[in-house]
Amino acid sequence: MIVNRETIAELAKENKRLDDRSLTEFRQPILVETNISWTAEGSARVQIGETVVMAGVKLSIEKPYNDTSDEGGIMVNAELSPIASPEFETGPPGIKAVELARVVDRGIREAKAIDLKKLCITPGEKAWFVIVDIISINDGGNLLDVAGLAVLAALKTARFPVVDPETGAIDYKQKTDKSLPLTKEPLPITIYKVNGVLMVDPTNEEEKAYEARLTVGSDAKGTISAMQKGGDVPLTIEEIGKMVDLALEKASFLRKELTKALKA
Amino acid sequence: MAYTKRVDGRKIDELRPMEAKAGVIKNANGSASFKIGKTWAIAGVYGPREVVPRFMANPRHGILRCHYTMMPFSGSGERIKPGRSRRAQEISMVMEQSLAPVVDLSAFPNSVVDIFVELPQTDAGTRCAAISAASIALADAGIPMKDMVSSVAVGQVDGMVVADLNYNEEAYPAIVSDIPVAMLHNTKEITLLQMDGEISKEDLLKALELAKVATEKVYQLQVKALKEKYAVNNEDN
Numbered sequence: 001m002i003v004n005r006e007t008i009a010e011l012a013k014e015n016k017r018l019d020d021r022s023l024t025e026f027r028q029p030i031l032v033e034t035n036i037s038w039t040a041e042g043s044a045r046v047q048i049g050e051t052v053v054m055a056g057v058k059l060s061i062e063k064p065y066n067d068t069s070d071e072g073g074i075m076v077n078a079e080l081s082p083i084a085s086p087e088f089e090t091g092p093p094g095i096k097a098v099e100l101a102r103v104v105d106r107g108i109r110e111a112k113a114i115d116l117k118k119l120c121i122t123p124g125e126k127a128w129f130v131i132v133d134i135i136s137i138n139d140g141g142n143l144l145d146v147a148g149l150a151v152l153a154a155l156k157t158a159r160f161p162v163v164d165p166e167t168g169a170i171d172y173k174q175k176t177d178k179s180l181p182l183t184k185e186p187l188p189i190t191i192y193k194v195n196g197v198l199m200v201d202p203t204n205e206e207e208k209a210y211e212a213r214l215t216v217g218s219d220a221k222g223t224i225s226a227m228q229k230g231g232d233v234p235l236t237i238e239e240i241g242k243m244v245d246l247a248l249e250k251a252s253f254l255r256k257e258l259t260k261a262l263k264a
Numbered sequence: 265m266a267y268t269k270r271v272d273g274r275k276i277d278e279l280r281p282m283e284a285k286a287g288v289i290k291n292a293n294g295s296a297s298f299k300i301g302k303t304w305a306i307a308g309v310y311g312p313r314e315v316v317p318r319f320m321a322n323p324r325h326g327i328l329r330c331h332y333t334m335m336p337f338s339g340s341g342e343r344i345k346p347g348r349s350r351r352a353q354e355i356s357m358v359m360e361q362s363l364a365p366v367v368d369l370s371a372f373p374n375s376v377v378d379i380f381v382e383l384p385q386t387d388a389g390t391r392c393a394a395i396s397a398a399s400i401a402l403a404d405a406g407i408p409m410k411d412m413v414s415s416v417a418v419g420q421v422d423g424m425v426v427a428d429l430n431y432n433e434e435a436y437p438a439i440v441s442d443i444p445v446a447m448l449h450n451t452k453e454i455t456l457l458q459m460d461g462e463i464s465k466e467d468l469l470k471a472l473e474l475a476k477v478a479t480e481k482v483y484q485l486q487v488k489a490l491k492e493k494y495a496v497n498n499e500d501n
Contacts, residue, residue, distance in 0.1 A: 037385040038302050040337035050290045054384055056337030079346055081333065083308035083380035085291050089316075090331055092347065131343050133336040135382060137306065138289045172341050 005209035009195035012209075019203065024246060026201040026253070027051075032149065032261035034157040041175065042158025046150040048201065050140030052084075055150035057132050057158040057180075061170060064120065064127045072119025072127035076105035076134065076151060080143070084136035100144050101134065103228045104151055104188055107217025111186040111225035114155070118181035126168075128160070130180065141203040144215060148188035149254055155180055156262065184219040187254055188226065189247040191216070193235065198243060200250055214240065216247035220255060267422035271432045277477050279416060279428040284396075284489035286404045294405025296489065298397035300416075301430055302387035307397035309405040312375035320376070326369030330359035330379045332394055338383045340431065355391045362395050362415065362446040362456035368408040377407055388431045388442075389417050395446050395456060400486050404493065414482035415446035415456060418471040420463050425470045427478035443471055447479040 008018065015023060027049025037043040040056035047053075064071055078101035082088040093101070108114065119128040132154060134147045162174040192199045192210040199206065211233035217226035224244065229235065235243070270276070280301030289295035292308035299305075315321040332355040336344050359379070369377065379401065381394040392415035399413040419429050422438035434442055441461030447454055454472070463471070 037304075037335070037337055038387075039340050039385045043337060043384070052289075054335070056335060056384070058337050058343035060342055077336070077346065079336075081380060081382055082310070082331070082378070083289060083292065083295075083306065083382050086310050086313070131336070133343070133346070135335050135384075137382070138291050140290060170342075 008206055008209040012194040012197050012199060015197070018205070023197060023199045024250070026250065030254075030257045032153050032258055034153050034262065039172070040154070041161060042154040042156070042180075044150045044153035044157065045137075046146050046153060048142065048146045048149070049203070050138060051142055051146045052137040053143065053146045053150045054135045054137055055132055055147065055154040057130060057154045059158070059160060060129050060131070061121065061126050061163070061168070062129045063125060064123070068116070069124040070120045071116035072129055073116065074105070074109060074114055074130040074132070076101050076108065076132045078104070078134040078147065080136045080139070085139040088136070088139070099228070100147060103144060103215050103217070103226060104134070104148050106226035107148065107186045107188045108151070108155075111184050111217065111219050111223070113182060113184040113186050113219070115181035115183055139204065141207050142190065142201045144188060145190055145201065145254075148217070149258060152185055152187055153258060153262070155182055156185075185255055186217050186219045186225050187251040188215050188217040189250045189254070190214070191243040191246050193231070193233065193239065198246055200246065214243045214247070216244055216251075218248050218251050220252070222248050267424045267436065267438060270426060271436070272430060276424065276426045277474055279478060279481055280430060282482070282485050284400060284485045286400050286489045286493040292401070292405070294401040294403070294407070296397045296400035296404060298393050298400065300389060300393050300428065302385055303383070303389050303393045304385050305381050305383050305390065305393040305397040307379060307381045307394065307401040309377060309379050309398075309401045309407065311377035312369065312372035313378070315374060315376040321374040323373050324370075326372030326375040326377060328360055328364050328367055328369065328377050328379070330356045330363070330381070330398065332356045332359060332381050332391070334383045334386060334390065338386050340387065355394070358456055358458065359391065359395055359398060363398060363402065363413055365453075365455050366409045366411045366413055366448060367402060368410065371408070377402070377405075388429055388434050389444070391456070392416050392444050392446070396482050396486060400489055403490055411448040411450050412483055412486055413446050413448060413455060414479040414486060415444065416475065416478045416482050417442055417444045418475045418478060419443050419461065420467050420471060425467055425474055427474050443468070445472065445475040445479065447475060449480075449483045452476055
């Protein structure tokens with residue numbers, strides 16, 4: 001269905017949306033399923049509305065970087081697989097995938113959510129490196145926020161594999177009960193400005209109607225660890241203040257949903 | 265040591281537990297999830313649609329294109345670097361050849377039907393799971409098909425001919441052969457045949473006979489998955 005972006009913009013002005021949600025309401029269902037992949041050290045499938053994303057954590061032992069010889073590392077990568085949308089193409093990640101991965105990555109890295117010093121095994125020689133891969137399964141809009149939730153769920157449920165004390169080789173088929181040194185729970189939330197008003201969790205059609213967006217990564221205390229403005233319409237300082245407030249509120253909402261899902 | 269009992273206690277013609285579901289990706293024209301043991305394939309079909317790049321277009325009939333991808337965390341060892349490996353390219357090609365004989369794209373000149381398969385976790389038999397998932401997804405997409413393609417590996421482990429080898433059997437320290445097979449339900453013709461390992465001609469023919477029984481079980485599940493989706497849609501109306 002092709003919906004005129006003007007219709008979406010007009011409705012937004014009246015505080016309305018095509019699916020009858022309020023402008024600041026996330027879609028339902030919000031489903032978080034963890035340990036979906038036995039080959040990953042941690043994994044999750046998250047669905048919000050019709051958007052589905054999988055995330056998996058792999059751990060490896062590498063030589064630390066020279067300038068941080070007593071630390072391990074983290075990297076987030078995203079593949080916007082063409083399985084998820086007729087608009088995605090095969091081939092190396094495009095700018096949309098790169099931006100998504102980098103914004104999610106910064107939210108975790110800059111929050112120091114993973115204590116990288118605790119990932120060090122032997123300074124200058126060996127440390128654990130965490131690689132999180134995000135795969136889109138169905139793009140129904142708002143992939144970034146859904147991916148951010150999937151990554152946090154995968155990190156929270158990851159377990160270190162067994163390491164042979166003699167050879168130092170990793171036995172990926174056996175997991176210990178040791179989890180990652182996760183000190184915070186950062187989540188990215190994207191606020192969209194549509195026809196001058198603020199909106200969260202857009203559908204595909206709504207995503208095409210926005211003027212500007214701001215992604216805010218924040219932890220449970222409300223500390224901001226990453227931001228990214230998108231779109232070619234400028235934002236006022238006042239608007240940014242409102243967007244950050246809304247992002248913190250929605251991050252706390254999704255964090256509660258995650259806690260609920262992990263307990264169940 | 266002779267292989268007298270399978271490592272996971274299965275009978276020789278017994279497949280690992282399977283699950284199949286049609287219609288798992290909203291945006292796709294057809295889709296399916298297929299699990300066999302700890303191997304999991306998700307297939308999405310897009311098309312018939314315009315061919316990009318254009319030079320691939322055939323004015324006589326539509327073309328079928330497969331894209332097989334193991335998710336970076338789906339291997340039993342280290343992370344797999346994203347990007348098309350030689351292995352993924354070859355599997356994509358044999359998938360196309362195993363599915364092409366049943367699809368009729370004569371009504372869609374200059375078009376392409378793209379099949380994307382993503383595997384979140386694997387434990388042997390990934391190309392077979394990919395083909396079985398893709399076949400359900402093609403039917404779900406309403407692509408004209410003459411038959412269903414059902415795929416499972418057969419093989420020989422230290423003299424015992426078995427169906428659906430798991431990783432531990434593939435890695436068994438004796439003479440092992442692994443033969444991924446795709447079979448058409450109605451004609452019992454074979455559209456995928458690969459092999460690695462060692463096997464005698466007698467055992468090969470025995471294994472291919474076993475493939476008939478094994479693929480029939482996959483077929484039953486594929487049909488069930490499609491019927492279940494159809495039933496759900498009726499309730500929605």
